[in-house]
Amino acid sequence: MTHPSLPTGFTSDTTGARPLHVLDTAAFAAWRETQPEAVRAWLDNQQFTAAAGSAVLLPGTDGIAGAVLGVGDRADAYAYAHAPFALPAGSRWQLAGGLDADALANLHLGWGLGSYRFARYRTPTRAPAQLAAAPAQEVCDxxxxxxxxxxxxxxxxxxxxxxxxxxxxxxxxxxxxxxxxxxxxxxxxxxxxxxxxxxxxxxxxxxxxxxxxxxxxxxxxxxxxxxxxxxxxxxxxxxxxxxxxxxxxxxxxxxxxxxxxxxxxxxxxxxxxxxxxxxxxxxxxxxxxxxxxxxxxxxxxxxxxxxxxxxxxxxxxxxxxxxxxxxxxxxxxxxxxxxxxxxxxxxxxxxxxxxxxxxxxxxxxxxxxxxxxxxxxxxxxxxxxxxxxxxxxxxxxxxxxxxxxxxxxxxxxxxxxxxxxxxxxxxxxxxxxxxxxxxxxxxxxxxxxxxxxxxxxxx
Missing domain, CATH: 3.40.630.10 (Zn peptidases)
Structure with a gap:
């Protein structure tokens, strides 16, 4: 069950959504080995290890091919909350690979919390990245x-x-x-x-x-x-x-x-x-x-x-x-x-x-x-x-x-x-x-x- 109106930071439109890999350091090593040599070199040159609170964009022939989000404690919604402003403004993302139900709910919750800026008196300087997903009703609430x-x-x-x-x-x-x-x-x-x-x-x-x-x-x-x-x-x-x-x-x-x-x-x-x-x-x-x-x-x-x-x-x-x-x-x-x-x-x-x-x-x-x-x-x-x-x-x-x-x-x-x-x-x-x-x-x-x-x- 989902809200008719999605929270800020979410979209129902998957058009042009790039894959987002959500990994901790333990899972990252195995995932890295499945990637092409050029991607491995890209990650190594940036010394990226999927440490908690990190993110990296992956190169593609047309620019950005995807991204990796480094997380720590998957049970903590704030482990994912850096994503909306670590990824390019207004960019659209779709989860690549499965997360269990609890981790997925925490990802959605963290994304919603991380997308917030107080906007009553001034327009935020940039928009958050968008996650193509429909959080459960309870998460939206x-x-x-x-x-x-x-x-x-x-x-x-x-x-x-x-x-x-x-x-x-x-x-x-x-x-x-x-x-x-x-x-x-x-x-x-x-x-x-x-x-x-x-x-x-x-x-x-x-x-x-x-x-x-x-x-x-x-x-x-x-x-x-x-x-x-x-x-x-x-x-x-x-x-x-x-x-x-x-x-x-x-x-x-x-x-x-x-x-x-x-x-x-x-x-x-x-x-x-x-x-x-x-x-x-x-x-x-x-x-x-x-x-x-x-x-x-x-x-x-x-x-x-x-x-x-x-x-x-x-x-x-x-x-x-x-x-x-x-x-x-x-x-x-x-x-x-x-x-x-x-x-x-x-x-x-x-x-x-x-x-x-x-x-x-x-x-x-x-x-x-x-x-x-x-x-x-x-x-x-x-x-x-x-x-x-x-x-x-x-x-x-x-x-x-x-x-x-x-x-x-x-x-x-x-x-x-x-x-x-x-x-x-x-x-x-x-x-x-x-x-x-x-x-x-x-x-x-x-x-x-x-x-x-x-x-x-x-x-």
């Missing part, structure tokens, strides 16, 4: 979901504020027969979402809670929650310039949750879905919330504001409380929450926290299968002492020790005991250019989250 995350995160806040996040959720709901509810502005206070209102009230754009519902009432209930801070100045605890530069990406958690919800609906996973996105801009203004304030959350716990730059956990605590009130069987949240997670694990490895060993192991195993990894971090509850407040039930921040752990511990206070919950602290960003991974917004652990949910719910 995975590509679409991953590129949605990139597009949403890359879009500057003026064009991706709380209203635009709402618009994105509405478009997904409309496309898949979901229902959308939005609570905005002062209505957040009237309906008891005080921390979402407090963080977002200083912006000229109203904060809001976006709730999407989909699925059959008798299906297992899955709740997804995403941090939607569309820009984070740090509030009155103002970030320095270099720390604020890329804060358009602070809605990366919401982007992941929205994209995963889109996958769940597109692939008809047999669940009842509730998606919850608190969407705000943490701005500086006369009505900005202040350090030292105490806010009583939706759950009834009072929180002292130690730092206004620890705002993500504030909007998430009301959102998690609301999600728990819907009585889901599983709850997962995504958030660009802490720099501490990046210091501990770097940009490519999201930090996974969970109160449920089975849920955590399912995600870890899915990460291994899809080569889209997560790394489990501890909910070390003695560190709750770092969130101590002298005047409230807890503080939103405190010590610089174990920053990602204390952030997760804060969130756990708002999750019902016994409810399987996973929290992913994700960077959602590539700092520099790598094959298949252009600088800017990135979907991390989205594919493994989907694989985990498929395994968990029998999709």
């Amino acid at each position: 995975l590509i679409a979901a991953s590129l949605r995350v990139r597009d949403w995160v890359n879009t500057p806040t003026e064009d991706m504020g709380p209203q635009q996040l709402e618009d994105a959720a509405r478009a997904l709901a409309d496309a898949h027969g979901g229902a959308l509810e939005v609570i905005a502005g002062d209505e957040l206070l009237e309906q008891n979402f005080p921390t979402i209102h407090a963080v977002g009230r200083a912006s000229h754009r109203a904060p809001r809670l976006i709730v999407l519902r989909w699925g059959k009432a008798d299906a297992p209930h899955l709740a997804l929650v995403g941090k939607g801070v569309c820009f984070d100045t740090g509030g009155l605890d103002l970030k320095p310039a270099d720390g604020m530069r890329n804060m358009k990406k602070d809605m990366g958690g919401a982007a992941h949750a929205l994209a995963l919800a889109g996958l769940v609906m597109a692939q008809q996973l047999p669940v009842r879905l509730t998606l919850v996105v608190p969407a705000v801009e943490n701005a500086v203004g006369p009505d900005a919330f202040r350090p030292g304030e105490v806010i009583t959350t939706r759950k009834g716990l009072s929180v002292e504001i130690d730092n206004t730059d620890a705002e993500g956990r504030l909007i998430l605590c009301d959102a998690l409380t609301y999600a728990c009130e819907q009585k889901p069987a599983t709850i997962i949240d995504f958030a660009t929450l802490t720099g501490a997670a990046r210091i501990a694990l770097g940009p490519d490895l999201p930090a996974l926290f969970s109160n449920d060993d089975t849920l955590a192991q399912q995600w870890l195993a899915a990460g291994d299968r899809t080569r889209d990894p997560v790394w489990r971090m501890p909910l070390w509850r003695p560190y709750l002492r770092y969130l101590h407040s002298g005047i409230a039930d807890l503080a939103n921040a405190g010590s610089r020790m174990a920053g990602s752990v204390t952030a997760a511990l804060y969130l756990e206070r708002f999750v019902d005991p016994g409810l399987p919950w996973a929290h992913l602290d994700v960077y959602a960003w590539n700092d520099g250019e790598r094959p298949g991974r252009p600088a800017g917004g990135e979907a991390l652990a989205l594919r493994s989250a989907w694989a985990m949910l498929k395994a968990r719910y029998g999709g």
Whole structure:
């Protein structure tokens, strides 16, 4: 089954398509021996060995006769992602030789991811090479979901504020027969979402809670929650310039949750879905919330504001409380929450926290299968002492020790005991250019989250 519209980088037209040999170093040696002497000499003179991430064009009487794509781990979609821009712009290719079903799906996925360039504000300098192939529906949906995350995160806040996040959720709901509810502005206070209102009230754009519902009432209930801070100045605890530069990406958690919800609906996973996105801009203004304030959350716990730059956990605590009130069987949240997670694990490895060993192991195993990894971090509850407040039930921040752990511990206070919950602290960003991974917004652990949910719910 295929999409009626192919992803960028694919074509249904095989006219003039040249053969593409996809080989690792082990297979290359045997393949080389089958080639004419002139081709062997050509490869030898270029010292080509089909090393991972390499490509070479093969000469022919009319110019290019074909190409060899060197790959490493065939189970990793990114092993193939260099191809669209390593091969000539707009050139057309057809796979030569068979790949097993899993490797073929990974080739298609990697080609789709590798063909991406953010094109909202300028035309890319060159087109990707085209693969004459029709990826399976699931692969197309995975590509679409991953590129949605990139597009949403890359879009500057003026064009991706709380209203635009709402618009994105509405478009997904409309496309898949979901229902959308939005609570905005002062209505957040009237309906008891005080921390979402407090963080977002200083912006000229109203904060809001976006709730999407989909699925059959008798299906297992899955709740997804995403941090939607569309820009984070740090509030009155103002970030320095270099720390604020890329804060358009602070809605990366919401982007992941929205994209995963889109996958769940597109692939008809047999669940009842509730998606919850608190969407705000943490701005500086006369009505900005202040350090030292105490806010009583939706759950009834009072929180002292130690730092206004620890705002993500504030909007998430009301959102998690609301999600728990819907009585889901599983709850997962995504958030660009802490720099501490990046210091501990770097940009490519999201930090996974969970109160449920089975849920955590399912995600870890899915990460291994899809080569889209997560790394489990501890909910070390003695560190709750770092969130101590002298005047409230807890503080939103405190010590610089174990920053990602204390952030997760804060969130756990708002999750019902016994409810399987996973929290992913994700960077959602590539700092520099790598094959298949252009600088800017990135979907991390989205594919493994989907694989985990498929395994968990029998999709």
